[in-house]
Amino acid sequence: MPGPPDDAAQRSEGVWHAAWRRYKSDRVGMVSLVIVIAFLLLIAAAALGLVAKDWQKEVGVPNAPPTFMGPAAAQAVGAIEAPKGPNVDLSDIDPLAPRYKEWDERAKQYQTTETAKAETLPLGADRLGRDVLAKAVKGTEISVFVGVVAAVVATLIGTGLGAFGGFFGGKIGDFLEWLYNVFESIPGILLIFAFAAVFGRGIWTVVLILGLTGWTGMYRQVRAEFIKHAGREYVRSAEAIGASRLSRMFRHILPNVSHVVLVRMSLLVVGFIKAEVILSYLGLGVPVDQVSWGTMLAEAQSELILGHWWQLAAATLFMAAFVTAFSLMADAARDALDPKLRGAE
Amino acid sequence: MMAGPMLLSIQDLKVSFRMGQGRRADAVKGVSFDVPANTTVALVGESGSGKSVTAMSMLNLLPDNAERSGRVLWQGKDLLQASMPELQALRGKDIACVFQDPMTSLNPVFTVGAQVVEPLMKHMKLGRKEAWARAEALLAEVGIPEPKRRLGSYPHEMSGGQQQRVMIAMALACEPRLLIADEPTTALDVTIQRQIIELLARLQDKHHMSVLFISHDLGLVGEIARHVVVMRHGVVREQGPVAQLFEAPKDDYTRALLACRPSLEGNPARLMVIDDHLEAQRVAAAGGAKVMRAEASVKSGDAPVVLQVRSLAKSFWLKQGLFGKREFKAVQNVNFELKRGHTLGVVGESGSGKTTMGLTLLRLHEPTGGEVIFDGQNLLELSDRERQLMRRRIQIVFQNPYASLNPRFTIGQTLVEPMTIHHIGKDLAEREQRARTLLEKVGLDGRAFGKYPHEFSGGQRQRVAIARCLTLNPEVLVLDEAVSALDVSVQAQVLNLLKDLQDELGLAYVFISHDLAVVRFISDEVLVMKDGVVVEQASAAQILAAPREEYTKRLLAAIPRGYRPAV
Numbered sequence: 001m002p003g004p005p006d007d008a009a010q011r012s013e014g015v016w017h018a019a020w021r022r023y024k025s026d027r028v029g030m031v032s033l034v035i036v037i038a039f040l041l042l043i044a045a046a047a048l049g050l051v052a053k054d055w056q057k058e059v060g061v062p063n064a065p066p067t068f069m070g071p072a073a074a075q076a077v078g079a080i081e082a083p084k085g086p087n088v089d090l091s092d093i094d095p096l097a098p099r100y101k102e103w104d105e106r107a108k109q110y111q112t113t114e115t116a117k118a119e120t121l122p123l124g125a126d127r128l129g130r131d132v133l134a135k136a137v138k139g140t141e142i143s144v145f146v147g148v149v150a151a152v153v154a155t156l157i158g159t160g161l162g163a164f165g166g167f168f169g170g171k172i173g174d175f176l177e178w179l180y181n182v183f184e185s186i187p188g189i190l191l192i193f194a195f196a197a198v199f200g201r202g203i204w205t206v207v208l209i210l211g212l213t214g215w216t217g218m219y220r221q222v223r224a225e226f227i228k229h230a231g232r233e234y235v236r237s238a239e240a241i242g243a244s245r246l247s248r249m250f251r252h253i254l255p256n257v258s259h260v261v262l263v264r265m266s267l268l269v270v271g272f273i274k275a276e277v278i279l280s281y282l283g284l285g286v287p288v289d290q291v292s293w294g295t296m297l298a299e300a301q302s303e304l305i306l307g308h309w310w311q312l313a314a315a316t317l318f319m320a321a322f323v324t325a326f327s328l329m330a331d332a333a334r335d336a337l338d339p340k341l342r343g344a345e
Numbered sequence: 346m347m348a349g350p351m352l353l354s355i356q357d358l359k360v361s362f363r364m365g366q367g368r369r370a371d372a373v374k375g376v377s378f379d380v381p382a383n384t385t386v387a388l389v390g391e392s393g394s395g396k397s398v399t400a401m402s403m404l405n406l407l408p409d410n411a412e413r414s415g416r417v418l419w420q421g422k423d424l425l426q427a428s429m430p431e432l433q434a435l436r437g438k439d440i441a442c443v444f445q446d447p448m449t450s451l452n453p454v455f456t457v458g459a460q461v462v463e464p465l466m467k468h469m470k471l472g473r474k475e476a477w478a479r480a481e482a483l484l485a486e487v488g489i490p491e492p493k494r495r496l497g498s499y500p501h502e503m504s505g506g507q508q509q510r511v512m513i514a515m516a517l518a519c520e521p522r523l524l525i526a527d528e529p530t531t532a533l534d535v536t537i538q539r540q541i542i543e544l545l546a547r548l549q550d551k552h553h554m555s556v557l558f559i560s561h562d563l564g565l566v567g568e569i570a571r572h573v574v575v576m577r578h579g580v581v582r583e584q585g586p587v588a589q590l591f592e593a594p595k596d597d598y599t600r601a602l603l604a605c606r607p608s609l610e611g612n613p614a615r616l617m618v619i620d621d622h623l624e625a626q627r628v629a630a631a632g633g634a635k636v637m638r639a640e641a642s643v644k645s646g647d648a649p650v651v652l653q654v655r656s657l658a659k660s661f662w663l664k665q666g667l668f669g670k671r672e673f674k675a676v677q678n679v680n681f682e683l684k685r686g687h688t689l690g691v692v693g694e695s696g697s698g699k700t701t702m703g704l705t706l707l708r709l710h711e712p713t714g715g716e717v718i719f720d721g722q723n724l725l726e727l728s729d730r731e732r733q734l735m736r737r738r739i740q741i742v743f744q745n746p747y748a749s750l751n752p753r754f755t756i757g758q759t760l761v762e763p764m765t766i767h768h769i770g771k772d773l774a775e776r777e778q779r780a781r782t783l784l785e786k787v788g789l790d791g792r793a794f795g796k797y798p799h800e801f802s803g804g805q806r807q808r809v810a811i812a813r814c815l816t817l818n819p820e821v822l823v824l825d826e827a828v829s830a831l832d833v834s835v836q837a838q839v840l841n842l843l844k845d846l847q848d849e850l851g852l853a854y855v856f857i858s859h860d861l862a863v864v865r866f867i868s869d870e871v872l873v874m875k876d877g878v879v880v881e882q883a884s885a886a887q888i889l890a891a892p893r894e895e896y897t898k899r900l901l902a903a904i905p906r907g908y909r910p911a912v
Contacts, residue, residue, distance in 0.1 A: 233749035237810070240707055241763035241817065242736040255753040 019259075022336040029332025035325035039140065046141040055134035055291065060118040060125035063308045071119035124310035126299060135291050136314040142292040144322065146206050147273035153211025154272075155265045158218025159254075165219070166226025167249050176219070183216050192275070196284040206285050210272045218264050225257040259337035266330035270323050277319065293319045351418075352523060352555050353380040353403070358415035360395070360402050372398045374579040375415070380523065385549055385556040387570035387587075389563055389602075391832035392803075395579040396559050400525050404436050438468040441516035445528040447508035451500040457484075457511050458496030461518060468519045483514040488544060505695075506537035513544065520552060527559045534694040535859065539903040542569055561832065563602055567591055567908030575599050591908035603907075605837040607866035616837035616866065651853050652683040652706075652739070652821050657715035659698075659705045675701040676877045679715070681870070683821065686847060688854040690868030690885060692861055692900065698877035699857045703823045706855065707741055708732065719821070737767050740814035744826035746806035750798040756784070756809055757794040763816050783812040787842060804835030808842065815846070823855045828863060840867060861904055865889055873897050 023029055045051045065072055090097070118125075123133040165176035183191070191213045199205040229235060230253065238252050254261075273293075279285035280294025288295075293315045300312035360373040373395040380386045388396045401407050403417050403424055417424040419440075424432065444450045452460060461480040465471045471479060477496070484492035487510040500508055509529060516524055526545065530538035546569055549556050560566050566573055567587060574584040575596065583596035594600045605616055659676040676698040683689050693699045704710045706717055708724065717724040724735060743749040750759055760780035761773070770776040781791045787808040798806055807827060814822055824843070828836045844867065846852055858864050864871060864885070871888045873881040873896065881894045892898045 233743040233745055234751045236704075236709060237741070237743060237749050237813070238751070238762075239709060240736065240741045241813065242733050242766050243762070244766075247766075252751050256751065 019333075019336045023332055026332045026335065028328055029336070032325040032328035032332065035321065036329055039144065039322050039325070042137060043141045043144055046137050047145075052134040052137040052141075055130060055138045057131075058117070058125075058129035059131050060121045060129045062125065062127050062129045063303070063306070064118060064121050064125035064129065065308075066124040066310050067120045067122050069120070069124075123314045124308070126311050127303060127308075132296075132311050132314045135296060135311070136293075136318045139291045139293045139296050139315065140318055140322065142203065142286055142290055143273055143276055143294070143319070146203060146210070146276045146286075146292070147269045150207045150210035150214065150272045150276075151265050151268040153207060154214040154268055155218055155261060157211065158215035158264075159222050159261055161215070162219040162222025163226050163249050163254065166223035167230050167245070167253070169227070173223075176223075180216055180219055183213070188213060192279065193284065196279065201284070201287045203286055203290065206276055206279060209279075210275055214268060214272060214275075218261070218268065221260055221264055222257065225260055226253055229253045229256060259334070262337065263330055263334040266326060266333065270327050270330070273319070273323060351379050352382045352420065353557075354416075354418040355379070355399070355403070356416040356418065358399060358402065358413070358417060360398050360407070360411055360413050362408075363410040363412065369412075372411075372579055373402070376576070376579070376581050378574045378581065378584055380555050380557055381572075382522070382555055383549075383553045384572060385546075385558055385570045386572045386574065387558045387560060387566040388574050388576060389560055389566050390576035391561055391834060393578070394576040396576050397527055399576070400527060400557060400559055403525075404440060404442075405432055406442075437464050437516075437521075438519045439521055440523045440525065441519065441521040443509070443512050443516050443524065443526045443529045446532045447505060447512050448500070448532075450512055451508055453500050455499075456496065457498050457500060457503070461496070461511065461515050464515060464518045479518070480514075483518060484511070486548075487511070487514045487517070488540075489514075504537075505533050506540060509533060509537075509541055510544065513541075513548070517548065517552070521554060523555045523557060524549075525557045525559070528561070529558075530565070531561070535861075536694065536899055536903040538565070538905075542905075545569065562905060563833075564606065564905035564907040568905055575602070587908050602833065606833050607837075607840070607862045616841055648684040648686050650682050651685050651719065652855075653716075653718040654679060654681050654683075654706070655716040655718070656680060657702065657705060657717065658713045659701055659710055660713045674877050676705060679872070679874075679879055681872060681882070683853045683855065685820070685853055686851045687870070688847065688856050688868045690864035690871040691855065691857045691874060692859065692864050692871060693874035694859060694900075696876070697874040699874050700825055701877075702874070703741065703825045703855060703857050706823055707736075707739060709741070733767075737817040738819050739821040739823070740817060740819040741823040741825060742807070742810050742814060742827045745830050746803045746810060747830075749810050750806055752798055755795055755797055756789075756801075759798075759809065760784070760813055760816055763813060767817060769816065769818075780812075780816065783815050784809075786815070786846075787812045788838075802835070803831050804839060807831060807839055811839075811842070811846070815850075819852070821853045821855065823857070825857045826859070827856075829858060829860065836863070843867065861889075861900060873900070 023033075042051070061072075063072070117129060121131050121133065123131075123136065125131060126135065161176050161179075165173045165180075192209055195209040195212060196205065199208065226249070235248055235252055238248050243252065276285055276292060277294035277297060280292050281298045283298070285294050286292045296311055296315035300309075300315065303309075303311055356377050358373055358376045359371070361369045361371045364370055376395070376399055378386070388399065390396045398407065398411075402411070402413050403419075405413075405424075407413075413425055415425070419435070424435075427435075451457070458477065458480055461483060462473075462476045465476040465479055466473070469476075469479075480496060481492045484495055489495050489507055489510055495503070495507075500511070503511065513529075524545075529545070530541050533541065542565065545556060545558075548554075556569075558566065558570055570587050572584070573587050573590045575582045575590070575598065577598055582598045583590065583594065585595075590599065591603070594603060607616055657676060657679040658674070661673045661675055662670045663673050665671045679702055681689055691699045691702065701710060705712045706724075712725055715725070719735065719739065722731075722735070724732070724739075727735060754762070757777065757780060760783065761776045764770050764776045764779065770779055777794075781794060784791060784793055789805060789808055789812075793801070793805075793809070798809070801809065810827075811822075827843075828839050831839060840863065843854065847854065854867070856864060856867055868885045871881075871883065871885050872879050873888070873894065875896050881888065881892065881897045883893075888897060889901065892901055
C-alpha cells in the first residue's frame, strides 16, 4: 500500500467504528452478542465433528430420563407366576436339543459385547435411546445453518433486485414490481409448500425455498432506500464526476444503506429458523437421517403423550435462547447503526 | 433606556444537554437580556450560537436531556420553576411561537381553518361559530385573500408565504403578549420575506405585543428590531438599541459580522472574514496597519469564450388525468456566453428554473432543446464516451454541503475517486499527493485526508466539495447555491476562496443564487430568471444601478439593507 506511513494513524473513526463503540455501550446487546457467539462456536464445533459427532448412537435406554430426575422406575413386567413342581428335562422332547451345544460353540467364535446402556443422560434420551443433548447440538447446527444461508440467499436476491428497481425505475422497475407483486400475492406458506413439493426433501431444498420466497421484504425496503438515495446530492456529485451507474449503485449508495440490509438480514435469520422448524415439523423440511429443531419437535409430539417431555424442552430451550439472543442483537445493532441517531448527517 | 414594564426578563440562563456517558454539551452559558412590553427584540447569531435554544427554553420546548438553570421571569414569575399545567396555559395564549419552516409546522391532514380554530376554542373558550368567524377575521388580518374560502384549504394548497401567514394568524389567535418568531423568513424567498417582515411589524404595532425575533441575518434584524442581542457560542457578545449597535458597535464580533456580509453598495475585491477582522482589530489596537479594502480589479473583456449556451430549454411532463400529459416548461430559451475567468450570476426566486438550468448544462437533466457549445462541441449531442471526457472540464458544486459528500467515504477517498475514474495521475500515490495539495489549496490541512465528512463543519465540507471538482482540472464550475446554506462569516470565507481560485486557475463560474448581494459580489454578468425565462441580462453593476425590468426592481427592493436611521 503506497502513501505516507502515518496515514493509518490519521484515519479517524469511521462509521462502522462509531457504530461498534455505540454497540458496546448497550449491555443487553453485548450479552446477546456473547450468547450468539457461544452458539456459533458450538455450531462450528459440531460441524467439525468435535461434539455431537455420533448423535445417532443409541447410548441410553429408550426414553432415558434426564440425570437430575434419576433412572426411570423399573417397569413392572407382568411376572408370570413361577411354576411349582419338579424340574423336567425337556431335551428328549426338544428336537433342537442336540444342536444347542454346537450353536454355543459357534457363537463363541464371534465377539459380542453387551454395551451397558445408560439409565439416565444429561438431558435424557429419545425413544431410540439417542442422547437428546447431542441431538439438540446437532439440530442447532442444521437449523442455524439453514436460517443463515437462506437469509444470505434472500438478502442477495432482495438487495440486488431492490437496487436495480430503485435506481433505474422505469421499465426495469415496473417489471420488478410486477414480480414482487406476484410473490407477495401468494400466501407465504402455500408458496413454501409448492416449492417443497417440487424440489423434494433436503437441507439445500429448504435453503432454496426460504431464500426464493423470503426476499420480498428486503426488496421492498432496499428499493425504497435506493429511490431515496439516488436523488441525493452526493450521488448527483458522483454522476457529475463521471462515476458509472454500477459504481454509483454499489460503491456509493450501498454502503449508505447497508445498515438497513444488515438489520433486515438478521431479522430474516430469525424468521427463517422458525420457518425451517415449521417445515420440518410438517415433514417438508430436513430429511429423516438428519436432525433439526423442527424434527425434534415433531418427534416430541408422540413422546409427550407418554410423559417424556425432555426432548421438547431441550429443543425449545436451545431455540428460544438462540432466537431471543439473535433478535436482541439485531435490535441493538439497529440502534447502533441508525444514522439518524448520529445527529445532522 | 427602555420605556414600559419588563414583560420578560432572562437572567443568567444556562442550558446544557446531557450527551450520555456523563458528557454534557453547554449550549447557552449564562445569557441575560430583557424584553420590554410592546417592543421588538432581535436575537442574532450564527448557527450554534444558542439563540434558538435560549428561546425554546423559556417555554420548556427543549428535548428531555436538557438541563436549565438561571431565571426566566415572565411578568415577575419564574418560568423555570413553573409546573407543566402552568406552562401549557401560557403556551399559545400569552406566549406564541412561529417557526422557521411553515411546510412542516402545519399539520398536512387538517384544513387550515381547523388548525386556526383549535387554539381559539381551547384557550379563548369561544363557541364553534364564533371561533370560525374569528379565524376568518384573522386570516384577513394577515393578508390572505378570500379568507372564507381559504379556511377550507389544506396546507399544501397554499404557497410558502401564505403558509407562514397562517402560522402567524394561529400565533395571533389568542392575542399573545409575546410572539417568538424563530427564523420565520429563512425558508422563504426574498420578496415574500419582505412581505412577512412588514406584516410582523404592522401586527406588533397594532396589537401592542412584543416580538422576540430570532435570525442569523443582521440586515433583516436592522430593519425590524428596536433592540438587538448578538450571541456567539452561547454567550451574549453585545446588546443594545439597534441604532447604537449598527452605528457604533462596541464588540469586535458584531463589527466583523457587519463587515463580512457582501453589500449592494461598493464592490470590494475580498470580503472581510471574522478572523481577519478580529486580527485586524488587534493589530490596529497595537497601532499597526489599517485594513485594506481595495476595489475589485476590472477583468479583461477579450478573454476567450469557454461556454456558449443557445436557446436552452428543459420541460418536464406532468401526468394529467388517466392518460394525459401536460408539458411544464421549467427552462425556456436561455442564451449566454461565458468567458474564461469570468462569472455569470444567475438570480431568481424558488421555482424560477435556475437550478434546473444548471443541472441541464451538465446533462444531469436531459435538456429538451437548445445547444451548449463547449470548446466548439455541442455538449448535448455527445455520445456517452465523449461526454465522459467532457465531464472533466465542467463540474458542479451543490447547495447542501451536508448532503453532497458521501458519508461513508473518507475525504481522501472522495478526492481520489474522480481522478481514478478519469485516469489522472499514474498511480494511487500520485493521486493522493495531488489530493493533499488540493486540500491545502482550499484551505484545509493534510490531516483532513483520513477523516470522514461528519467531522467537518458546513464551510469545511463545501471546501472539500470544491476540491473534489478541482481534482479534474475543470474549466467551468457550476455553483448551485453553493454558499446559501452557510453562515455569513463562513460564506465570506468560501466566496473569497472562490475568487482566489478564479484568479489563480482562470476558472469560469456559473453562480446560481437567490441572494443578489452575493451575486453582485462575485459576478461579472447577471441573468435574472423568473418562471423559467430570463427576464433581464446585463452586467452586475448595471443591474444594480439601473434595473430595467419591474421584477428585478422588486427583487432589489426586497433585500434587507440593515439599519437605516429615519430621515
